Amino acid sequence: GLRTYGLQEYAQACRLTALSEIAVPKDAHELRSLIGLLSWYSKFIPNFSTIVEPLRSLTRTESSALSIFDPTLPTILTIDASDVGIRAVLSQRYPHWSERTVAFASRMLSPTERTYSIVEREALACVWAVERWRCWLRGISFELCTDYIAY
Structure with missing residues (x-):
């Protein structure tokens, strides 16, 4: 998933394209898997932990009153x-x-x-x-x- 040129690392374009085609997670387990996958690219995303925190909070047991957003629902x-x-x-x-x-x-x-x-x-x-x-x-x-x- 990474290419190295000198001291620089770059994410491969084909991997980034695949990331954009990932299905919307339907439950907490799928959301945890997605966060884990995205964490692999966190070094390329400034403030990654801040960005992903609202998603992480949805996977915690005390947040069971909140649902995961589904763009197909009203x-x-x-x-x-x-x-x-x-x-x-x-x-x-x-x-x-x-x-x-x-x-x-x-x-x-x-x-x-x-x-x-x-x-x-x-x-x-x-x-x-x-x-x-x-x-x-x-x-x-x-x-x-x-x-x-x-x-």
Whole structure:
């Protein structure tokens, strides 16, 4: 999988192409296998451990309430904004279970953001959540749920 030229090591292009064609893991065991495979190339990926940590957290037993993202399932992004913060939940509808959570996120609003109207804070929460989970949401349709009602 590696080629060496002088003191430099390079990943072979054919191996990288094969990596891009790997199927999406369906369970924790498959996810652990994928992380192990990708770890072999970690020296070529800056901040690899930081990037892969959200995936590792899904393989831990205490995170059994979270599901692995499946791009073929209907996806729901639920957002909420308050006077001091914004939060989002990414979930999916399963055929046998009604809905399973994939990820949670929240953050405090800056002093400037706290001056926004509720409509602007809800819009901020939407944009923030989509940007946060763009790797999962890019290229798929998803349902956006908010509790704000405009009159």
